[in-house]
Amino acid sequence: MRAPLTAQDRTIPAERLGLLQPTDPAIGIEAIRRRYEEDGYVWLKGLLPRAEVIDFRRWVFSHLAETGLLATGHDFALGIAAAEGVDWSLADRRLMSIVRAAAYEGFCAQPPLVRFMDAFLQGISYLHKRKLMRYTRPGTATATPAHYDLVYLRGGTSRLVTAWIPIGDVPVEMGGLVYLEGSHAIGRGMEAEFRRRSGDLPPEDQISAYNSHMAEGGWISKDLPDMAERFDTRWLATDYEAGDVVLHSPYMIHAATTNRDPAGCLRLSTDIRFQNVDDEIDARWNNHWSLGDML
């Protein structure tokens, strides 16, 4: 593992870092499901056509270019960040348009992914309408703190599956997702504890990530080295490539690290949630993502 990896100005020591284990989609759906149950994640190599993922990266950045986010004079697929001069208000509006775009809908519901999810979920897969796309500029402190996803989706089934999809290559330096090894068991324990303590809360607060029993924003921690130490485990990182898809359990603790890409490229990804359509659906996620929707 290429150290150091940092998040929120803290460095993860080499002994608390490990490698995410890849899964070849060709091993078959049963074996993939077993790995997901055991590890809390499966990192599916090359599930999507690489060239189409890169085309989509180009499309996204071409629609963000007007905001000043991208350096001019380069193929937008490279995603080279401009040093300054971003119109943040326009960037927010453009991002909200992009997550409502038919092209994005099509990317998230592309046949290789949907066919895979139907098989994985053993039925008809349902894709939550609220879908997130994130870009991270190099050299900034932005990095998703540690959390597990069920905190935000407590109003439906716990048999949810998140797909984290890098839109372009995301080498470790670019700050992709890191997973706390073996933490789906820890997340399950934390959730059980939350339920035990939340009986006094009004029903809408019991499913909210922002109730008085949760840390600010629903995060577990912003201190990644401390978490690995506390649970005596490691953060698993890797070089993601365009075409990869990671599925993670709603109890699996994950975070992102700082984008320190030496080539100055933006990290781009989407995270979307699938479940079996016959399981209970959290109705709060039936709308497109809006910044500040507090979900």
Ligand SMILES: O=C(O)CCC(=O)C(=O)O
């Ligand atoms: O991409 C990120 O920084 C965070 C993604 C995430 O939290 C998720 O996929 O559940």
